[in-house]
Amino acid sequence: MAEFFALVLLGAAVPFFLRRPQLLVGSVVNFTLAVAALRVYDWRKTVPLIFLPGASAAASGFLFGPATPFLFYLLPFIWAGNALYVAAIRIGRKKGGVFLPVSLPSAALIKAAVIFLPASLLIRLGLVPAALTSAMGWIQLLTALIGGAAAFVLKAIAGGNGRGCGS
Numbered sequence: 001m002a003e004f005f006a007l008v009l010l011g012a013a014v015p016f017f018l019r020r021p022q023l024l025v026g027s028v029v030n031f032t033l034a035v036a037a038l039r040v041y042d043w044r045k046t047v048p049l050i051f052l053p054g055a056s057a058a059a060s061g062f063l064f065g066p067a068t069p070f071l072f073y074l075l076p077f078i079w080a081g082n083a084l085y086v087a088a089i090r091i092g093r094k095k096g097g098v099f100l101p102v103s104l105p106s107a108a109l110i111k112a113a114v115i116f117l118p119a120s121l122l123i124r125l126g127l128v129p130a131a132l133t134s135a136m137g138w139i140q141l142l143t144a145l146i147g148g149a150a151a152f153v154l155k156a157i158a159g160g161n162g163r164g165c166g167s
Contacts (some may be wrong), residue, residue: 011052034151
C-alpha cells in the first residue's frame with residue numbers, strides 16, 4: 001500500500017512542484033503510470049494516477065508557460081492517453097511479459113496519438129496555441145518511452161516475484 005501511495009504522490013507532485021522541463025516531468029509521470037500498470041493489480045486503483053498528473057500540471061500554471069491555461073482543453077485527451085497507456089502495458093504484462101519489445105512502444109504510440117490528434121485539431125481551429133504542438137506530439141511519445149523503459153528496468157532489478165502493490 002505504501003508503494004501505491006508513493007506512486008500517486010510522485011505522479012501528482014512532480015508536475016506541480018518540478019514544473020520544467022517537460023521531458024523530465026513527463027518521463028517521471030509516465031514512469032509512475034508504467035510502474036502502476038506493472039504492479040497494481042486492481043486496475044481501478046490506477047485511476048488517481050491517470051487523472052492527477054495532468055490536473056496538477058494544469059493547476060500549477062508553469063509547465064507550458066503562458067500556454068498552460070490551454071492545457072485545460074486538452075485534459076480529457078491527456079487522461080484518455082494515460083488510461084490507454086496503462087491499459088496497453090497491462091495487456092502486455094498479462095500476455096506473458098511482452099512489456100518492453102511490444103507493449104511499451106505500442107502503449108507510447110497510442111498515448112501520443114490520442115493526445116496529439118485532438119490537440120492538432122484544436123490548434124488548427126485556433127482554440128489552442130501552436131506552441132503546444134511539440135509538447136502534445138513527439139515529446140509525449142518520447143516521455144512515454146523513457147518512463148516506460150525506466151519502469152521496465154526497475155521491474156527487472158526488483159525481480160518479477162508476482163507481488164504487486166494494491167493487489
